[in-house]
Amino acid sequence: MTEKEFRLFLEAKIANNGLVPQMSGYTDNPVDELKSGGEYCGGHSILFNGHDKLPRPVILEIGELIFKQEVSLGVKESILMILAHHPTKTALRLLKRYNDNPHYELRYFARIAYDECKMWNE
Numbered sequence: 001m002t003e004k005e006f007r008l009f010l011e012a013k014i015a016n017n018g019l020v021p022q023m024s025g026y027t028d029n030p031v032d033e034l035k036s037g038g039e040y041c042g043g044h045s046i047l048f049n050g051h052d053k054l055p056r057p058v059i060l061e062i063g064e065l066i067f068k069q070e071v072s073l074g075v076k077e078s079i080l081m082i083l084a085h086h087p088t089k090t091a092l093r094l095l096k097r098y099n100d101n102p103h104y105e106l107r108y109f110a111r112i113a114y115d116e117c118k119m120w121n122e
Helices: 003-017 032-046 056-067 073-084 089-099 104-120
Strands: none
Touching (some): 032 073, 056 073, 073 089, 073 104
């Protein structure tokens, strides 16, 4: 899957399934770790109904995009968010692997995603 294909995939899922009902907000903060936490909370806005029921092959396919240098940080954030809410060992392993060497700007976001996925996998 390419970045463009992922964007089309996400747009189609949102259009066909709708977004998960939610309300969130955050304030900006100059401390990177706190700023990332706020951005992570806001990132839930891309979660579509059924995100937690994607089949394993789809999770593997989109999960591999987070390891590609050419994929934008915004798309990586979206993928990290979907993986964080997928209650499978497959998603957890992808997040663990990414956290071993995350993009510098996503290091806190990725860690929160991994921690949340661990929670969904308990």
